[in-house]
Amino acid sequence: MTEVLPLARTASDHVPCVVTIKTSIPKSKIFRFENFWVELEGFMECVQQSWQKSFHKAHITARIADKFKSLRGALKKWQLNFSKLKILIAKCNEVILCLDGLEELRPLLPEFNFRKVVKLHVEQLLHLQFVYWKKRCTIRYIKVAGENTKFFHAMATERHRRNSIASLKDTDGTIVSNHSQMEGIIWNFFKNRMGV
Template sequence: METSDHVPCLVTIDTNIPKSVVFIFENYLMEHEHFLEIVQHGWSLPTGQYDKVKIISAKFKNLRRVMKAWQAQLSSLKANISNVKLILTLLNLIEEFRDLTLAEWNFKKVLEEKLLFLFKQQRIYWKQRCTINWTKQGDAGTKFFHDNATIKHRKNLITSLQDPEGLFHSDH
């Protein structure tokens, strides 16, 4: 019997092609005070194109580049909230020992308004994340779907009824 001329071969393919970071627009950024200025700046950058379609495409690319740079230099929403909470806690601690000066009191009110604004942005952020998650995992038979269905079922479940005398009835 002849021996086989087949030889196992291990092939490893490696590339150094960098993966591009995908740009995800965060909806809460529209609430930022400088949002319109950033968008106008990104849109008004020169494109060097003459074809209408290429001009629009170049403008969107410029806008994406400007928005990515702006997002990178903005501080984290979570860090901002924790910093404002920390300063408010310190002001409340000071207030326990003495009355706040007018400037401190005004600063505290400004911080409370800022905290409410940051919470609004955080709510918008998580609403977008929830929508993305639901779109990705949606009605598939995933744990995510079953957890959401269970929560909805519990919320809609009537465990007892109260009669006009104020008594609760839980059986049929």
Template sequence: MGSFKVTIDDLGLKEIKLNDRHFTWTNEQTNPTMTRIDRLLCTPDWELLFPSCFLHSLPSLMSDHTPLLLHGALDHFNNNFFRFENFWTKMEGFHEVVQTEWGKPLNTMLPIKRLHIKMARLAKGLKKWWKEKIGNTRLQLTITKEVLLQLEMAQELRPLSDQENELRKRLKARSTGLAVIEKSRMRQRSRLTYIRSGDANTKKFHMKANARRRKNYIHCLQKEGLIALPIYQ
């Protein structure tokens, strides 16, 4: 710990102010113990590059520690296009919606136009089905986090009531299910990004292929102290 403190002094690090909390850890007992053990440090040069940064806390969903989120200049944009989610196929009612929308009659005989209309109807039907079935999971997760955060902030000032503790447990359980959905969505989007990056840069895939080949290569076999080397022809 002494070396760690010396390193902080040598680098001239300073702490970024946490705006909405006094404590970042609790043991979640009836009479909880709360401390401030999570901090964010930066160099003076970094602070000059990001003078308007804002550090705030997130609710501790599955941990005793409070996550810290550092905000800078963010660009906001809305995507209204259709995006298919892989986990839809495992949900109740998905196949019925696909069968209903795909089987609706058409007034054209052109194959390309028929396919376009069917795909547009299916996308519209799936968006409506998802909105009625689950809704905006990202918004639900955001609201869940906000309520949890308010309960944790209230806990710093007073003991929570039994109803508030029960609500907190239910929200944490709910947040786990919503987080699984969001994780599946992010995994799918990361794969699409990986494919697009690979199409634009074949060198990346060459590096991946070479790394996998090196990983799977057997240099030698060893048994009972004897080493068998490969024979090249």
């Protein structure tokens, strides 16, 4: 369903419009294996139970294909049992904030260990989130290549800063930072080493 809504005229005699295009194209549910699942409790048991099921196919490749399909279905069901990382991190941060506010009023005696446990849990969740986004970043870069050029240019600039040479020490011990002088030092060094 497409809608066109006119907006108020501010300065000119033209009427600005907002066009909203909505489609009802069904989106296929793609199964995506997440790297951080391996570190979660119950993952190996789920894989083991699914993989040990017997399939009665004549050819070994058909049996392996069926095992992978079964494993995909089992992992889809298994991953529904745990919450989303972003929501879990937000809720843990709320608990820590409440405990910090309570500590301003009175010392935390019974709650001290609980806050410590929640903080450790947040660290684990942040590690899992890091693994998740590390994988997402590489997939996004492969799929859309130069779409996110600002980010990748910034990364390349940072890498260039780390790899750039600010100054060189000459054979007599003087420190040189001029580009042409550094170029001469490098040229002479490799010329003497490589020969004519």
